Amino acid sequence: MSSILIGSENPKALAEFYGKVFDAKPGFEDGGYIGYDTHGTFFMIGPHDKVKGKATNPERMLIGFDAEDVKAEFERIKKTGATVIAEPYDAGDKMQIATFADPDGNYFQIATPWKG
DSSP states (O other): OOEEEEESSSSSHHHHHHHHHSSSSSEEEEEEEEEEETTTTTEEEOOOTTTTOOOTTTTTTOEEEOOOSSHHHHHHHHTTTTTEEEEEEEOSSSSSEEEEEEETSOOEHHHOOOOO
16 A cells, blocks of 8 residues: 545644654645655545534544554553543454544544564
């Protein structure tokens, strides 16, 4: 996968939030679009005229990020103002997962990298 684009009614605020989650500055800003290079996948946030308010079905698509130490990253991300949906839990095969919601209500997870 090369990129993810999240449409938002308030892309600047959402991008600032994800800047805190990634602990990084954007690598791209143009025309209201703001993007981050997340280790091979470009994570972009931008305006969309059909997106209003919070996500109504945030469970439909979960964006996943690797975290070697899920518990430590959970505590760090919790301090950004992310809404906790699920605290870290064991998902089998030495994997942990935690789920958050961003300010637009989209769900994202941090998980131990899969070592398939």
